[in-house]
Amino acid sequence: MARGTEGGRTALVVALGGVALIVFVALFAPVLAPYPADATGAAETAQILRPPSAAHWFGTDELGRDVFSRVLYGARIGPLVAVAVVTASLLAGTAIGVVAGYFGGWFDELLMRLTDVFLAVPALLLALALATVLAPGPVGLTVALTVTWWPWYARLVRGETASVVGRPYIEACRALGLGHRRTLMRHVLPNASTPLLVQASTDVGGVLLVASGLSFLGLGPQPPTPDWGLMVEQSQNYFTTHWWIGTFPGLAIMLVAGLCFLLGDVLRDRLDPRHIARPTQRA
Numbered sequence: 463m464a465r466g467t468e469g470g471r472t473a474l475v476v477a478l479g480g481v482a483l484i485v486f487v488a489l490f491a492p493v494l495a496p497y498p499a500d501a502t503g504a505a506e507t508a509q510i511l512r513p514p515s516a517a518h519w520f521g522t523d524e525l526g527r528d529v530f531s532r533v534l535y536g537a538r539i540g541p542l543v544a545v546a547v548v549t550a551s552l553l554a555g556t557a558i559g560v561v562a563g564y565f566g567g568w569f570d571e572l573l574m575r576l577t578d579v580f581l582a583v584p585a586l587l588l589a590l591a592l593a594t595v596l597a598p599g600p601v602g603l604t605v606a607l608t609v610t611w612w613p614w615y616a617r618l619v620r621g622e623t624a625s626v627v628g629r630p631y632i633e634a635c636r637a638l639g640l641g642h643r644r645t646l647m648r649h650v651l652p653n654a655s656t657p658l659l660v661q662a663s664t665d666v667g668g669v670l671l672v673a674s675g676l677s678f679l680g681l682g683p684q685p686p687t688p689d690w691g692l693m694v695e696q697s698q699n700y701f702t703t704h705w706w707i708g709t710f711p712g713l714a715i716m717l718v719a720g721l722c723f724l725l726g727d728v729l730r731d732r733l734d735p736r737h738i739a740r741p742t743q744r745a
Contacts, residue, residue: 470731473724495530502525507526536711537714543600551615556651559620563624586675598682603676670718
């Protein structure tokens with residue numbers, strides 16, 4: 463068997479296994495966490511700024527809270543926001559893109575010019591502006607990022623749909639008198655969805671990085687929420703002396719984003735015919 467094929471299978475197993483682990487941690491964080499995420503009682507005060515140890519694997523923060531427990535609970539916030547943003551953007555962008563690509567004409571021009579208006583503004587700048595206006599928290603952060611993310615899906619779906627609509631079997635559907643709704647749902651959208659799956663898998667990691675950056679700036683979840691970006695921001699004054707407070711949340715962000723990027727690459731190699739490697743011929 464080709465070495466590239468074996469490598470692709472290994473990468474797929476690693477990516478899917480890592481994503482499954484993150485989902486498991488997010489679902490069972492209250493069971494897995496050895497300490498409460500936001501407790502600040504007398505017991506915690508006695509454990510302020512303790513380094514990693516057998517009692518506290520990732521150490522404790524400036525309030526005596528267990529960093530390991532807060533990192534586990536953080537899997538319920540940052541990744542969930544990223545998935546919510548990608549899902550909402552995917553639905554909105556797909557609806558706009560498939561309608562524009564299928565019907566074409568002035569309708570296509572109108573929708574694509576609207577999309578261009580959003581694309582003309584730098585995504586991070588628009589997200590910053592919206593997050594500042596909206597109430598800080600996971601919901602406001604999700605809305606702000608969704609508004610900046612859907613145009614990319616609309617553009618992608620519009621191009622794929624326009625390509626599919628020009629194929630003979632779509633003309634045959636029209637000749638047979640199939641309605642627009644049935645043609646779109648059964649023939650156009652399934653054949654234009656492969657790039658969406660790849661893009662969405664990769665975008666979860668990208669959205670997580672941006673969401674963590676906004677949380678770092680104070681525009682996401684607010685204290686005492688155990689959000690990874692917020693935890694990194696709160697560790698600024700202690701990083702040179704108590705490195706563990708911000709290091710482990712930062713590593714969690716990098717790990718989840720990296721797994722999402724890896725999953726997107728593997729899906730692209732397996733689903734996109736242009737990237738499928740040919741098997742090595744044996745002598």
